[in-house]
Amino acid sequence: MGAYFDLMGFADGGWGIDMLRATAITLAVALCGFGLGSLFGMASAAASLSPIPSLRYLADGYTTVLRGVPDLLVIYLFYFGGSAVITQLGHLFGAEGFVSAPVFLTGAMAIGVVSGAYQAEVFRGAVLALSRGEIEAAKAYGMGSFLRFRRIILPQAARFAIPGLGNVWQLVLKESALISVVGLVELMRQAQIGAGSTRKPFTFFLTAGVLYLLISLVSGAAFRAAEARAMRGIRRVS
Amino acid sequence: MNLFDIPFLAESFLALCRGIPLTLQLTVLSVSSGALLAILLASFRLSGNQVLDGIARGYIFVFRGTPLLVQLYIIYYGLSQFPELRKSFAWPFLREPYWCASLALCLNTAAYSAEIIRGGVLAVPLGQIEAARAYGMGRLTLLRRIIAPQALRLMLPAYSNELILVVKSTALASTITMMEVTGIAAKLISASYRPVEIFVCAGAIYLLLNFFITRVIRLVEHRLSRDQRPLVVATGEQA
Amino acid sequence: MTDHIRIPAVEIARLEKCYGTLKVLHDISLKAQPGEVISILGASGSGKSTLLRCVNMLEVPNAGTVSIFGEAYRLDQRPDQPARVIDRRQLQRLRSQATMVFQSFNLWSHLTILENLIEAPVHVQGRERKACIAEAEALLERVGIADKRHAYPAHLSGGQQQRAAIARALAMHPKIMLFDEPTSALDPELVAEVLKVMRDLAAEGRTMLVVTHEMGFARDVSSRVVFLHKGYIEEDGTPADVFTHPRSERFRQFISTHAH
Numbered sequence: 058m059g060a061y062f063d064l065m066g067f068a069d070g071g072w073g074i075d076m077l078r079a080t081a082i083t084l085a086v087a088l089c090g091f092g093l094g095s096l097f098g099m100a101s102a103a104a105s106l107s108p109i110p111s112l113r114y115l116a117d118g119y120t121t122v123l124r125g126v127p128d129l130l131v132i133y134l135f136y137f138g139g140s141a142v143i144t145q146l147g148h149l150f151g152a153e154g155f156v157s158a159p160v161f162l163t164g165a166m167a168i169g170v171v172s173g174a175y176q177a178e179v180f181r182g183a184v185l186a187l188s189r190g191e192i193e194a195a196k197a198y199g200m201g202s203f204l205r206f207r208r209i210i211l212p213q214a215a216r217f218a219i220p221g222l223g224n225v226w227q228l229v230l231k232e233s234a235l236i237s238v239v240g241l242v243e244l245m246r247q248a249q250i251g252a253g254s255t256r257k258p259f260t261f262f263l264t265a266g267v268l269y270l271l272i273s274l275v276s277g278a279a280f281r282a283a284e285a286r287a288m289r290g291i292r293r294v295s
Numbered sequence: 296m297n298l299f300d301i302p303f304l305a306e307s308f309l310a311l312c313r314g315i316p317l318t319l320q321l322t323v324l325s326v327s328s329g330a331l332l333a334i335l336l337a338s339f340r341l342s343g344n345q346v347l348d349g350i351a352r353g354y355i356f357v358f359r360g361t362p363l364l365v366q367l368y369i370i371y372y373g374l375s376q377f378p379e380l381r382k383s384f385a386w387p388f389l390r391e392p393y394w395c396a397s398l399a400l401c402l403n404t405a406a407y408s409a410e411i412i413r414g415g416v417l418a419v420p421l422g423q424i425e426a427a428r429a430y431g432m433g434r435l436t437l438l439r440r441i442i443a444p445q446a447l448r449l450m451l452p453a454y455s456n457e458l459i460l461v462v463k464s465t466a467l468a469s470t471i472t473m474m475e476v477t478g479i480a481a482k483l484i485s486a487s488y489r490p491v492e493i494f495v496c497a498g499a500i501y502l503l504l505n506f507f508i509t510r511v512i513r514l515v516e517h518r519l520s521r522d523q524r525p526l527v528v529a530t531g532e533q534a
Numbered sequence: 535m536t537d538h539i540r541i542p543a544v545e546i547a548r549l550e551k552c553y554g555t556l557k558v559l560h561d562i563s564l565k566a567q568p569g570e571v572i573s574i575l576g577a578s579g580s581g582k583s584t585l586l587r588c589v590n591m592l593e594v595p596n597a598g599t600v601s602i603f604g605e606a607y608r609l610d611q612r613p614d615q616p617a618r619v620i621d622r623r624q625l626q627r628l629r630s631q632a633t634m635v636f637q638s639f640n641l642w643s644h645l646t647i648l649e650n651l652i653e654a655p656v657h658v659q660g661r662e663r664k665a666c667i668a669e670a671e672a673l674l675e676r677v678g679i680a681d682k683r684h685a686y687p688a689h690l691s692g693g694q695q696q697r698a699a700i701a702r703a704l705a706m707h708p709k710i711m712l713f714d715e716p717t718s719a720l721d722p723e724l725v726a727e728v729l730k731v732m733r734d735l736a737a738e739g740r741t742m743l744v745v746t747h748e749m750g751f752a753r754d755v756s757s758r759v760v761f762l763h764k765g766y767i768e769e770d771g772t773p774a775d776v777f778t779h780p781r782s783e784r785f786r787q788f789i790s791t792h793a794h
Contacts, residue, residue, distance in 0.1 A: 121502075122498065122502065125459065125463075125498075125501055125502045125505045126463070126497075126498040126501050126502065127463040127464075127465075127466035127467075127477055127501060128463070128466075129466045129467065129469065129470075129477055130466065130477055130480060130494055130497055130498060130501075131494075133477075133480065133481060133484055133490060133494070134490050134491065134494040137484050137485075137488070137490035138490040138491055138494075141488055141489075141490060227359075227360075230362075231361075231362035231363070231364075232362075233362075234362035234364045234365060235362075235364060235467075237364070238470055245362070245364060245365065245368075248365075248368075249368070252372065252373075256376070257376055258368070258369075258372040258373045258375065258376055259369060259372075259373035259374065259376040259377070260376070262365055262368050262369045262372065262373045263369065263373070265365055266357075266361045266365045266366075266369065269360065269361045269362060269365060270356075270357065270360045270361055273360040273361075274360070420640075420643070422636060422638050422639075422640035423640050423641070423642050423643065425592060425636070425640060426634070426636060426640035426641075426642070427642070427654075428592065428629070429590055429592060429629060429633070429634040429636075430629065430630065430633060430634075430653075430654040430658060430706065431625075431626040431627070431629040431630035431654065431658045431659075432626075432654065432657065432658055433622070433626055433658075436657050436658070440653065440657060441642055441644075444644045445643070445644050448644070521686070522643055522644050522645075522646075522686035522687070522688060523643075523686075523688055525689070
């Protein structure tokens with residue numbers, strides 16, 4: 058046990074600081090990806106509810122494809138695709154050889170695009186769950202479209218969306234581990250580096266697992282708190 | 296990048312198809328073993344016994360709260376840290392990426408499936424369970440004749456989602472040298488530097504697999520829902 | 535002529551039931567002789583459903599005994615623990631003698647009506663399938679829904695489902711029939727068809743315990759009326775006695791608010 062803390066500690070020769078720094082990178086890329094995903098998701102949800110058929114098909118296609126294809130493939134697409142583009146640009150400017158795209162950026166974009174598909178479904182479901190009666194009342198009281206959206210639809214949809222978004226966040230956290238495959242030094246990659254260096258893969262991966270669990274626990278609690286606040290004054294029909 | 300280079304697309308598609316058997320094998324193996332484990336876990340959760348419930352909840356928490364990649368690496372790379380394991384009878388299996396991947400996928404899907412099964416069982420209308428008990432049905436008969444048939448139908452939508460997730464998760468096996476569809480895709484991309492075309496081909500394969508699975512589940516669901524559909528009398532009119 | 539002591543079909547002695555700190559039944563004692571039709575009346579929350587559910591142990595009383603034809607359920611009624619049944623075999627045996635008809639019918643939705651009727655006779659009583667099917671068809675004929683035998687519960691109206699549920703109860707050859715507000719969930723037009731079946735059963739001499747709001751049934755068909763208020767029995771007597779000379783003021787009020 059003492060040996061463990063020597064290994065993972067914060068003293069010289071301890072991997073503690075590196076692991077924590079990597080955890081911060083994990084959180085950062087996950088947050089950026091989730092944020093991007095929210096933008097894509099809202100746009101897609103809006104499109105899927107639009108009266109224009111081609112927009113609906115686009116949104117449907119987006120969510121179907123990106124929820125049906127492995128995340129790893131999407132990550133490869135953005136990383137190698139981005140690198141190919143940058144390499145071409147580099148050649149234009151006289152650079153030679155292969156230029157790789159920044160891993161953090163492409164990773165976040167890949168996560169953004171995939172989680173966007175899931176978030177789109179959550180937002181769509183939330184809007185559809187709204188009580189028609191309340192929207193009708195808003196119309197009857199003369200509220201214009203934008204006002205309705207801002208004061209009635211948005212707050213209520215937010216309430217319904219929180220549990221679903223909590224699930225998507227957990228998905229995003231786990232997806233971030235996949236970016237290690239293209240080289241981003243987040244928690245997974247750092248654990249691999251440590252494992253390779255000390256020949257103690259079990260120790261390092263177990264530690265990584267525990268760290269992921271901790272983040273997951275704290276996130277879960279945060280989302281439940283947000284849900285409780287959003288549901289103030291609403292009587293739960295059990 | 297040229298999306299209309301049909302010869303290249305066709306060639307890549309065929310190359311990728313060679314990975315389908317492995318993808319399917321991993322899926323079937325992990326889903327079937329995972330389902331058995333899931334039934335065990337769900338029964339722990341529903342048993343009313345605090346200890347069993349706690350064990351199941353702990354298992355589910357760990358396997359749902361950590362990335363599959365971590366679980367995979369612990370099994371494939373991590374277990375080699377222990378000399379006792381290297382000498383055991385299980386080592387020939389645990390050394391092979393095929394079995395490591397299957398094991399990791401099995402353990403992972405069991406956690407999610409257990410909750411789906413539990414959800415299905417809890418969704419069976421309480422009144423019907425009460426009637427069965429009032430008629431003197433013992434626990435086992437009740438489970439076999441009333442709960443299981445209905446729970447099965449109720450959990451199919453959620454389970455079909457889980458099946459699709461397992462198919463996608465087989466892609467992770469490529470990180471430990473397995474040449475299923477994604478593994479071949481990675482190889483093709485680094486050889487040709489045409490990620491978009493390869494992505495389109497590989498993506499199409501996965502989408503086709505998903506489509507197939509969804510259709511099959513929907514068929515099963517249809518078969519199991521005779522009691523919910525409107526009655527069609529022999530003359531062809533609706534009752 | 536020997537004046538033998540008749541064993542009551544159901545004997546409830548000093549029954550008490552609590553949910554946490556809330557006491558729902560206080561010192562209830564009741565005897566039902568074979569062939570009696572007892573209507574149990576009361577407002578919501580009076581404990582009448584709980585009382586009925588104690589007869590087949592869907593609720594387990596915290597104190598007191600319940601006996602079916604002289605055999606008492608073996609119970610664990612220690613003070614600081616939830617009350618429970620000790621002997622599961624006895625429980626299953628006694629339960630199959632006292633079948634129940636529920637307010638929300640509770641037909642098994644994945645089985646056809648015919649399959650619903652033979653399910654318990656075949657799998658609980660171990661009777662022969664062919665014989666059960668023949669009998670089930672006769673019962674369905676009797677309650678008037680023979681043509682629905684291969685339909686699923688979801689395809690039947692409320693009244694038809696409840697009649698099927700009664701047939702299902704009869705298929706068990708019960709010595710006692712328990713009815714928990716059998717018509718409360720039905721549209722008014724459908725109540726009559728179910729009451730008719732119940733009247734026929736009463737006329738046959740069946741032992742029935744009926745929790746109901748139907749005053750007509752209580753007055754015209756039952757041999758005895760019991761009125762519960764907040765977990766106490768306030769009236770217990772023949773319809774003639776109880777309705778013409780009620781002793782309890784609350785029962786008087788109850789009759790007037792529920793008069794048809």
